[in-house]
Structure formats: structure tokens, C-alpha cells
Amino acid sequence: MxxxxxxxxxxxxxxxxxxxxxxxxxxxxxxxxxxxxxxxxxxxxxxxxxxxxxxxxAAPGATVVAAVAEIEPGICIRAPLPGTFYRAPAPGAPPFVEVGAHVTPDTVVGIIETMKLMNPVHAGVAGVVEAILTNDATMIAKGAALIRLAEPAA
Incomplete structure (x- = not known):
């Protein structure tokens, strides 16, 4: 080359x-x-x-690096793009959702800042927040599990 x-x-x-x-x-x-x-x-x-x-x-055995979403059981809300995940709309403001909150597909559960743009993260599904899997102001990869939902009662 x-x-x-x-x-x-x-x-x-x-x-x-x-x-x-x-x-x-x-x-x-x-x-x-x-x-x-x-x-x-x-x-x-x-x-x-x-x-x-x-x-x-390159070093022998080098492999192609690919973004891999971590495996998390249950229904997870995943990052639609990479960036910094924020749980609240502004520093010091209450988080968008907490454990036990009911969400609909349109509920905003956080914000991801990518290239100085703030992108809302919608739940995409209905359910009850069972666990917050990502800390506030954390760099995340596309596909990272952010929030785990309990399946809604039938």
C-alpha cells in the first residue's frame, strides 16, 4: 500500500x-x-x-472492532446513538423518570448529547421502570442499555 x-x-x-x-x-x-x-x-x-x-x-490476532450492545435481560430502552446520556433536562433538575414510573412509547426518558446536539430518548414501549442501568452524564455507545422495564401486567 x-x-x-x-x-x-x-x-x-x-x-x-x-x-x-x-x-x-x-x-x-x-x-x-x-x-x-x-x-x-x-x-x-x-x-x-x-x-x-x-x-x-498490526498485532497478530487483531480483530475488527464493532459496537456490541451489552446483554441485559428484560425489556430495555437502548441508546439510539452514541454520546453522553443525561437523565434530567438540566443540571439540578429532577430526572425524566425514576424507578417505578409508568412510561408510554412517547415518554422521554433521557437526553443524549452528540456533537453538541441534545437528542431526546423516547421509551419506545410501554412499561414500568424497573432499573436505571446508566448513570447520569455517562458516555455511552449506540445500543447501550439505558433503562430496564418490567413487562406491563396483561
């Missing part, structure tokens, strides 16, 4: 580092079928270092 076939441009890596800068995470390691990219905060915390390689030079 020549330099003109690079899997990521310098701008791509800079954008990934900018996204990482807005999170509490110190490093990101992505392995795909084509390449492996590692971005990490430097020891002083002033910037980021990056290291990448083509898959054929």
Missing part, C-alpha cells in the same frame, strides 16, 4: 483527537480490517500522540 492509499488522512486523525479531547477517556484503540489506530493523551495532558499501522503489520 502506498502513502496515497492511507486509510486515514491527517485531518481524520485530528478530528478523532478533537472528539477524544471532549471526553474523560485517555486513549482510543481502533482496529479494523484495514488498519489499527491508537490515539492517547500525552503524559503532560497537553495533547495527543497517535500511532497507526496497516492490518498486515
Amino acid at each position: 502506498s502513502k496515497t492509499d492511507l486509510p486515514l488522512t491527517p485531518e481524520d486523525v485530528a478530528e478523532i483527537a478533537a472528539i477524544l479531547a471532549g471526553t474523560p477517556y485517555d486513549r482510543l484503540d481502533v482496529t479494523t480490517a484495514r488498519f489499527r489506530l491508537r490515539v492517547a493523551r500525552d503524559d503532560a495532558g497537553d495533547g495527543f500522540t497517535q500511532d497507526w499501522s496497516y492490518t498486515d503489520t
